[in-house]
Amino acid sequence: MPTMSKRGWITLVVLILLAVLPPLFYLGGQAFYLDLATRLVILAIAAVSLNLILGYGGLVSFGHAAFVGLGAYAVGIPAHHWLYGGWDAIATLSGWLHIPLAVGVTALFALLTGLVCLRTKGVYFIMITMAFAQMVYYLIVSIEEYGGDDGLVIDSRTELAFFDLDKPLQMYALCFLSLLVALGLVRMIVNSRFGMVLQGAKGNPERMATLGFNTYAYRLTAYVISGAMCGYAGALLGNFTTFISPEMMDWHRSGELMFMVILGGAATTIGPVLGATVFIVLEEVLSSLPHPFGIYWQLPFGLLLILVVMFIRGGLAGLFSGRKER
Amino acid sequence: MDTTLLVIQVLNGLQLGLLLFLVASGLTLVFGILDFVNLAHGSLYMLGAFVCASLTYALGNFLLAVVVALPVVGVIGYLTERVVARSLYARDHLDQVLATFGLILVFDTSAHVIWGPEGIAVPLPDWLNGQVALGSGLEVPTFRLLIIAAGLAAAGGLFWLVNYTRLGMLIRAGASNRTMVSALGIDIQMLFSLVFALGAMLAGLAGMLIAPITEANIGMGNSIIITAFVVIIVGGIGSIKGAFIAALLIGLIDTLGRAFLDDLFGLFMSSAAAENSAPAVSAMLIYLIMALVLALRPQGLFPPKVR
Numbered sequence: 001m002p003t004m005s006k007r008g009w010i011t012l013v014v015l016i017l018l019a020v021l022p023p024l025f026y027l028g029g030q031a032f033y034l035d036l037a038t039r040l041v042i043l044a045i046a047a048v049s050l051n052l053i054l055g056y057g058g059l060v061s062f063g064h065a066a067f068v069g070l071g072a073y074a075v076g077i078p079a080h081h082w083l084y085g086g087w088d089a090i091a092t093l094s095g096w097l098h099i100p101l102a103v104g105v106t107a108l109f110a111l112l113t114g115l116v117c118l119r120t121k122g123v124y125f126i127m128i129t130m131a132f133a134q135m136v137y138y139l140i141v142s143i144e145e146y147g148g149d150d151g152l153v154i155d156s157r158t159e160l161a162f163f164d165l166d167k168p169l170q171m172y173a174l175c176f177l178s179l180l181v182a183l184g185l186v187r188m189i190v191n192s193r194f195g196m197v198l199q200g201a202k203g204n205p206e207r208m209a210t211l212g213f214n215t216y217a218y219r220l221t222a223y224v225i226s227g228a229m230c231g232y233a234g235a236l237l238g239n240f241t242t243f244i245s246p247e248m249m250d251w252h253r254s255g256e257l258m259f260m261v262i263l264g265g266a267a268t269t270i271g272p273v274l275g276a277t278v279f280i281v282l283e284e285v286l287s288s289l290p291h292p293f294g295i296y297w298q299l300p301f302g303l304l305l306i307l308v309v310m311f312i313r314g315g316l317a318g319l320f321s322g323r324k325e326r
Numbered sequence: 327m328d329t330t331l332l333v334i335q336v337l338n339g340l341q342l343g344l345l346l347f348l349v350a351s352g353l354t355l356v357f358g359i360l361d362f363v364n365l366a367h368g369s370l371y372m373l374g375a376f377v378c379a380s381l382t383y384a385l386g387n388f389l390l391a392v393v394v395a396l397p398v399v400g401v402i403g404y405l406t407e408r409v410v411a412r413s414l415y416a417r418d419h420l421d422q423v424l425a426t427f428g429l430i431l432v433f434d435t436s437a438h439v440i441w442g443p444e445g446i447a448v449p450l451p452d453w454l455n456g457q458v459a460l461g462s463g464l465e466v467p468t469f470r471l472l473i474i475a476a477g478l479a480a481a482g483g484l485f486w487l488v489n490y491t492r493l494g495m496l497i498r499a500g501a502s503n504r505t506m507v508s509a510l511g512i513d514i515q516m517l518f519s520l521v522f523a524l525g526a527m528l529a530g531l532a533g534m535l536i537a538p539i540t541e542a543n544i545g546m547g548n549s550i551i552i553t554a555f556v557v558i559i560v561g562g563i564g565s566i567k568g569a570f571i572a573a574l575l576i577g578l579i580d581t582l583g584r585a586f587l588d589d590l591f592g593l594f595m596s597s598a599a600a601e602n603s604a605p606a607v608s609a610m611l612i613y614l615i616m617a618l619v620l621a622l623r624p625q626g627l628f629p630p631k632v633r
Contacts, residue, residue, distance in 0.1 A: 060420045116621045123363055123419045127559050128620050131613040134552060138609035251552060255365075255427040262424055296439055302431025309425040310413060 007317060011270040014277070019176060023169060034168050040280040041175040042236045047260040047272035048182045049229035054258065055266035056190050057222050058202030059118075062126045063133030064257050067106045067227045069249035070136060071234020074102035076152045076244045080145075083155050095160040099235060106231025107224050109136075114223040118216055130251055137249040151245025158239050165239050175236055179273070182229055187269055189225070198222050199267075263308055265317025274316045330464050335585045336578065341470055343577025344477025348532035349550055350557040350569045351484055352525025358564025358630060359501045359521055362411060363419050365426040367529055368551030369433035370406075374399045374530025375542035376437055379446040388450055392534050396527050403526020407519050415518075430548070437544050445541035473535045480531060481570060488566060497521060501564055501630065553580075556616045562626025572627065576612050583608035 004012070022037035046068055053059040075098045081091035090097060113132040120128055146152050157165040163174045189195045201208045201215040208215050238244050247253075256279065264275025282304070286297035312319070353367050377398050381391035410429060414422050450469055457465040488494035496517055499507045508514040533546070540546065557576050561568030587608045591600035619627060 054420075060423070062423065116617055120620050120624050123357075123563070124559065124620060124624060126363070126419060126423060127555050128617060130552065131556065131616045135610045135613045135617075138613075139606050142606035142609055252427075252548075255424070258420070259424055259427070262420070296435050298431040299435040299439070302428040302435065305428030305431065306410060306425050309417075309421050309428065310410075 007268065007270065010274075010317070014270055014273060015180070018179075018273075018277075022172060026169060026172075031168060034172055036280060036284060038168070038172050038175055038240055039237075040276055041172070041179050042233050042240060043257070043260065043280065044273045044276035045175070045179050045182045045233040045236070046230050047257055047264070047276050048179070048186055049226045049233065050257050051261045051266060051268075051272045052186050052189065052229070053219075053222050053226045054261055055268070055271070056186075056195065056202065057198045057219060059219060059223065060126050060258070061129045061223075061226075062251065062254050062258070063113075063129035063131075064226075064230055065249045065251070065253035066133035066136045067110070067230035068234035068237060068253065068257075069140065069244070069246065070106050070109060071102040071231035071236075072238030072244040072248060073140065073146070073152070073234075074098060074105050074231070075158055075235050075238040076154050077146060079154050079156055079158075080152060093156050093159045095158045098158040099160075099232070102231045102235035103228045106234070107228035109231075110224045110227025111220070114220045114227075118219050118223065130254065133249055133251065133254060137246050140246045140249070147245070149246065151243060151247070154238055154242040154244065157242065158235070171240060175240070178232070178236065183269060183273070185229070189222075194218065194221070259305060261315075263312075263315055265315030268315070268317040271315050271317040278316065331585070333460075333464060334466065335581055337466060337470060337474065339578035339581030340574065341473050341477070341577070342581055343574035344474060344481065345532045345536055346550070346554060346557050346577050347481055347570050347573035348477060348528045348535075349554040350561070350573050351481075351566055352528045353554050354558040354561070354564055354566065354569045355497070355521055356525050357558065359497060359504070360411075360415055360518055362415055363422045363426065364411065364525075365423055365551060366406070366429035366433060367525065367554065368547030368549075369430050370399060370403055370526040370529040370547075371533040371550055372437060372542070372544065372547035373402060373433065374533030375448075375537035375546060376441050376446065376533075377530070378534035378537055379448045379542040380441070382448050388448065388454070388538065392531070395534055396531060399530030400523040400527040403530075404519055404523040406526070407522035411522065412515075412518070434544050434547070441542070443544070445543035446537075447541045448537040450538050469538060476531075476535055480528065484528070484566065493520070553612065556612050559626055560616055560619045562629035564630040565626070565628045568626055568628030568630075576615070579615065580608075580612050583611045587611075 018037065018041065022034045025031075025033035025037075046064065049067075050061060050064045053061055077087075078090045078092055078097055078101065081087040082093055085091070090101070092098075113129070117125055117128045117132070140146065141149050159165075160174070163170045165171050165174070190199070197208060197213050197215070197218050200211075201213070201218060205215050234248075237248070260275035260279050261272050262275070263278055264273065265271030282301060283297070286301055287294050289297065349367065349371055352370075353364065356362050356364055356367070374395060378388075378391050378395040381395050382388050385391050385394065406429070410425065414425055454469045454472060456468050458468050458471060459465050486494075488497055496507065496512055499512075500514065500517055500521075504514060507517070532550075533542070536546075553576065557572045558569055560576065561570070561572030584605075588600050588604035591604050591607075595603075
């Protein structure tokens with residue numbers, strides 16, 4: 001067995017804990033913790049997808065929540081029509097439509113917006129990704145049939161071949177396995193020739209261009225993969241919460257995803273998972289403080305965010321790494 | 327559509343545009359000179375409204391409250407620069423976005439702690455609360471005219487400050503080459519703090535002006551900051567002139583779009599289709615414009631000459 005780095009061990013331990021603890025809590029009668037973990041794992045997938053372009057590609061997307069929302073509506077809209085009629089072509093609960101629709105719509109959205117966004121850089125990229133997310137937000141708000149501002153209740157979950165999503169344990173199993181696949185996929189991409197070019201373009205785009213690489217095309221591909229992966233996470237989130245609303249796409253949500261990536265450690269495999277874990281746990285602990293502190297949980301949370309950015313360079317995963325690994 | 331409605335909507339658009347300019351000018355100054363992305367700029371707009379609301383009740387006069395609230399917000403901006411922003415100038419934009427996102431949470435929740443979750447209405451003195459007749463059959467609220475006048479005055483004052491005073495000369499010099507300015511013996515740190523405080527006061531003023539119409543409420547900063555970013559990107563980051571023109575443009579387009587787009591669409595599609603699509607398109611309109619500008623002119627419409 002090859003020797004494992006310190007961070008490799010952390011990764012293994014975190015994933016094993018995530019695999020074992022929540023189901024044990026559930027079987028011990030504490031269903032709440034499984035719910036919390038399900039949300040955590042889904043957000044971790046979204047953070048992993050953001051890490052691919054933000055961490056490894058240096059593309060600071062401030063609109064990733066739009067992909068989550070689009071993925072969720074790709075579940076909610078067919079389910080809505082299945083129940084209330086109209087749009088026969090997509091009115092179904094079948095996962096054979098929901099999942100490809102979520103992934104396909106978000107991939108297409110990433111492709112079309114990426115074509116424009118990736119022509120800009122720096123703060124312009126941050127702002128234009130945000131602008132496109134706002135467009136989707138207002139688009140959904142203005143469609144009254146799907147609830148507009150009030151959101152949409154998903155009455156029936158997606159029907160999949162091997163998982164019954166109405167059963168919390170199976171829901172969690174699907175989300176956790178999806179997280180493993182997402183982590184593996186990103187790791188594979190990052191270590192491939194494609195990933196090398198992507199990371200090279202982050203460090204020194206001129207050099208990569210001089211070497212003959214079309215960095216635009218590489219970045220666009222990564223952006224589409226990231227968007228589609230995030231859309232998949234959105235489909236899971238819609239199925240989990242069974243209530244979706246434009247609020248999922250608010251720019252605050254995009255900021256939170258960025259925070260998870262940075263807090264955990266950008267451009268590391270396990271970083272986004274650590275970030276999502278700390279985020280969810282903190283949110284839960286702080287907001288359940290005794291009244292009146294609980295309702296003001298965002299105050300310590302915001303202070304913590306500022307302190308993390310100011311003092312913890314490289315995120316939590318960076319704390320565990322030797323000098324060689326970064 | 328009749329002329330009265332058109333005039334009123336144009337005035338509304340002008341009012342929104344001027345408020346946007348007050349917020350965006352601080353944002354573009356701070357970005358142009360300090361290369362600092364301040365998401366929390368909208369919180370200063372919100373704090374301006376709340377501080378002014380409290381002072382209006384304490385002092386019994388709205389205009390007096392504005393005069394007292396302005397330096398208060400300036401001090402808040404100054405402290406924000408000293409405590410948080412200063413250590414982030416050397417960082418990349420990602421860190422700045424995240425830290426100022428944290429600042430938003432801190433400011434918003436602090437406002438929640440101090441003023442409670444409900445909005446606070448700001449009463450106007452009687453002479454501002456009425457209507458002014460403009461021509462035959464056209465009445466406009468007096469206060470809206472005051473907002474437009476105050477916005478224009480603030481814009482004029484800022485132009486004068488930046489273009490014809492020593493401080494303005496230093497600000498412009500700092501925007502072009504901050505190393506050179508500090509090499510010439512200017513206290514660049516002090517200059518940065520002043521710029522930040524100035525931006526805070528402008529944003530705060532916008533908040534104070536809108537508070538009697540919308541109430542002071544916690545979410546108000548978050549809704550305007552994104553539009554203000556659209557303004558400075560369309561106008562060209564760092565350019566006050568660009569921010570002014572883009573702010574009026576965005577204010578007018580947004581207001582007129584919401585008011586008249588369904589009529590316009592009705593000219594070439596069925597009225598049902600127009601009624602369905604117009605709200606969506608008008609809400610997305612300013613973002614469409616921003617995407618278009620970035621795609622065609624990535625530096626904005628009026629980029630500052632030296633960057």
